[in-house]
Amino acid sequence: MVDNSNLAYKFQEVEKEIDYTYLPEPLKYTSVSLTEVFNNKLRLEANSFNLEAKAAKEKILNNKYGVVKLWSDNGLVDKAFHRPRFKRIYVDRKEIPFYQPSSITDVYPKPSKYISAKTETDLESLKVKKGMLLMTVSGTIGKVAIAGKKLENQIFSHDLLRLTGKGKYDSGYIYCYFLSEAGQHILQSNNYGAVIKHIEPEHLQNIIIPNAPEILKKEIHELVIESYDLRDESNDLIDKAESILYEELQLKPIEELETTFFDSSVDLRNYSTKLSGLNLRLEASFHVPSTQAILKAINIHAKEVTKIGDKRIASDIILPGRFKRVYVEKHNGIPFFGGKQLLELNPSNIKYLSLDQHSKRIGEQLFLKENMTAVTCSGTIGKVNIIPKHWENWTLNQHVMRIVPANLDIAGYIFCWLNTEFGHRLITRHTYGSVVDEIDDRHLSQVEIPLLKNEKKQKEINDLVLQANELRYKAHLKEQEAIKKMETIINDTK
Structure with missing residues (x-):
């Protein structure tokens, strides 16, 4: 008789949900003239x-x-x-x-x-x-x-x-x-x-x-440059927000934080931890002294250090379940991408999920909303981005968690903190897995976040990030306008 509570059995059930196979595409073939081979510098690859x-x-x-x-x-x-x-x-x-x-x-x-x-x-x-x-x-x-x-x-x-x-x-x-x-x-x-x-x-x-004529090249080039200027302006605002955050918490560069080892007389890095601080985690990586130094540093000048799971911070943290995906043609589905493209303004290699087959899951777990914070939770842990307006109602895969902010007054601040080196270290300390690194929504809810004594400065940080996110959307619009002009040139036949 099978014990359904057994972890190995549960893992086996999860594994069955994963679709590792892809149906082969229909065979494509064509004839190639000898002239084409010579014109292609004698290359014979299909x-x-x-x-x-x-x-x-x-x-x-x-x-x-x-x-x-x-x-x-x-x-x-x-x-x-x-x-x-x-x-x-x-x-x-x-x-x-x-x-x-x-x-x-x-x-x-x-x-x-x-x-x-x-x-x-x-x-x-x-x-x-x-x-x-x-x-x-x-x-x-x-x-x-x-x-x-x-x-x-x-x-x-x-x-x-x-x-x-x-x-x-x-x-x-x-x-x-x-x-x-x-x-x-x-x-x-x-x-x-x-x-x-x-x-x-x-x-x-x-x-x-x-x-194309010079005037058309000029129009396209200038739209592209405007798009990149808007990205630069957006990044400047994020830098400014992070600078204010560091100043308010009086944080030194992370490599300058003092760490204490158990025995400094040996070359091997070693340290002790209290039984009360184990948190049921026995991996050495969870208890490294640099993490404790970060927590000590942010506690000194913060009004309060709370957790991402605090309902004042996030109303929900969504970790989508694994599922077998049904892809459809571009105009028949919902844009779907993964953590690899998370940091791009316009994600590449987008696929399209069937709305008919996945409508319930899309509505409950996959839909993106502007100003959510997305955090990768599998493979490369802790990549962070704030969802821009043009990703609204798009979908991300199950390897990216979504933090739903409690309100717009904290949405930008969440991203700003998690996007710092300090925030990244506090996320990645929860990593587990012997082959593929993982964290889950419970771990992310336990990540510490400092609230500032100066509430006006905290609001300024938040507003700078939201303004930066709006500029990213404008940069996207400029680039899409340029692409449309290029497509018009390509499709404008003799």
Whole structure:
């Protein structure tokens, strides 16, 4: 007889709900002429003759403005390059911030690690300049961004394509082209690699683009730049809010907090904890001295330190259950994405959930509302974002929890605190799991949050974040307007 209360049995039940399989797509096939093979530099991979890319090229070739090769004598690209591989020397926060290519589409990019100034490579050549067009060329290829104020003179890894346009308005125009469906199909048909996909700068020589009049390029480029200026303005407001928070709590940089070890005479880090402080957690990571130092620091100058689960802070914390997903075509479903895209202004690789099949779950667990705070709870723990207006009624997967604020007077403040390094440490201390890291809604409800003695300053922090979130929505509208203009150019046939 099966014991239904057994944890292993319950885990088995949960596992059955997970859909690991995907139905294969219908077989696609086409004929390829020898001329096409030669024109494609003797490449024989099927992807080089992708049907969607073929249809996209036909559409581009038939547009009323004619075409040019992207990187050619009469093309739009002046320079396109990435850098050689190099051995990295990783260090603590006191040295050079180091960014990964995947962060270029984040609305508020942050460095993933720090490297030493002694790293043997040309660090200056790894820096990106404001206004430069950036593209991922390894792994997930074809993600594009314009370098804004946050990324100016920041160092990226070698495998990021840096591109500058010939004309004043070419960078924004090319950026918008690669955001279009046709542009992406054509770009993706140039990748190579059996396991990890790559493209090279010279592949841009093969890509065609509509040669629109300068006035249309100007309109598109200026909308793109306005969008990125709004993102910069939004990030400045978030920085200001965080600065006020640190000032009110008189917080030093997190690495400067004093930590006490049990026995400093040995090299091994060791520490003690009280039985009353175990909280039924026996992992050493839950009790590290730096966490206790954070809690001590925020208690000194806060009016009160409470928990996210306090009803004055959050009316609800939603952790969606696992479910078998039914995807549908774009115009027949609800936008659905995951934690990997959480920090992007306009999430990439969106899928669409069937409203018919998932209406109850969508309404109860999945719908997003403006100014909720979203926190990743599986895999990469503790990525935090505030839900912008254009994500309203979209859906996130079960790997992201939603904090429903008690009211608008606390919504921005919740995000500001959890988005700090201090908040992140208090979230990640709850991590469990031997293979895939996890936290759940009970853990998030126990994360500490300080309330300020100066209520006016707390309101100012809250309002700055909400204002920043509104600017993100405006940035989204500008970019969508630019994309629509590009789609009009692509679809405007002879």
